[in-house]
Amino acid sequence: MIRLFIALPLGQEVERYLSSIIDELKPHGGxxxxxxxxxxxxxxxxxxDTEEQRVPKIKQLLDKVASxxxxxxxxxxxxxxxxxxxxxxVIWAGIHDNVDRLEKxxxxxxxxxxxxxxxxxxxxxxxxxxxxxxxxxxxxxxxxAHLESFVLEPQVLTxxxxxxxxxxxxxxGPIYNRLYEAVLGQERFGD
Numbered sequence: 001m002i003r004l005f006i007a008l009p010l011g012q013e014v015e016r017y018l019s020s021i022i023d024e025l026k027p028h029g030g031x032x033x034x035x036x037x038x039x040x041x042x043x044x045x046x047x048x049d050t051e052e053q054r055v056p057k058i059k060q061l062l063d064k065v066a067s068x069x070x071x072x073x074x075x076x077x078x079x080x081x082x083x084x085x086x087x088x089x090v091i092w093a094g095i096h097d098n099v100d101r102l103e104k105x106x107x108x109x110x111x112x113x114x115x116x117x118x119x120x121x122x123x124x125x126x127x128x129x130x131x132x133x134x135x136x137x138x139x140x141x142x143x144x145a146h147l148e149s150f151v152l153e154p155q156v157l158t159x160x161x162x163x164x165x166x167x168x169x170x171x172x173g174p175i176y177n178r179l180y181e182a183v184l185g186q187e188r189f190g191d
Contacts, residue, residue: 001049003167007041008159017155028143031136039176040129045109059180061112062162066182069105071160074098079150092128102127160184
């Protein structure tokens with residue numbers, strides 16, 4: 001069994017930008033696990049523990065969906081938290097433009113993985129970039145105050161590929177390996 005998810009990766013320039021935001025937020029305290037900037041991505045569908053023999057069908061699905069959707073240009077334009085800033089459990093960077101196109105792409109992936117007999121996704125797709133997870137709800141006042149007043153310089157984000165990631169959990173945090181990439185707007189003819 002391997003732990004898998006499907007995501008839209010970010011470019012290095014956006015990773016550097018998010019790294020600078022994380023560096024600015026970190027000193028404001030709280031029991032927070034910050035995501036390594038190179039691990040930030042836009043999750044399309046978490047698959048979880050999966051038998052390796054299912055991977056070829058998932059690759060075919062990514063090729064099919066990617067061929068039907070062109071590159072998506074969007075903007076990172078705000079910071080927020082789930083469920084909200086008063087009781088944050090996850091701190092995220094939000095995106096603004098072309099959310100409808102991303103929702104359609106995610107819906108196609110969801111329909112495809114359901115045909116591959118994966119369980120139905122119970123949470124709706126909310127496009128965001130996870131920056132941190134809150135370990136303990138105490139001692140977050142300074143961080144919340146900083147988040148509420150934080151002015152984000154909008155950053156253009158180009159999403160151009162669907163990637164099947166393998167996630168290996170370690171005590172130092174997850175390690176993500178790209179198992180397969182399907183470039184958006186490009187048809188593939190077998191492998």
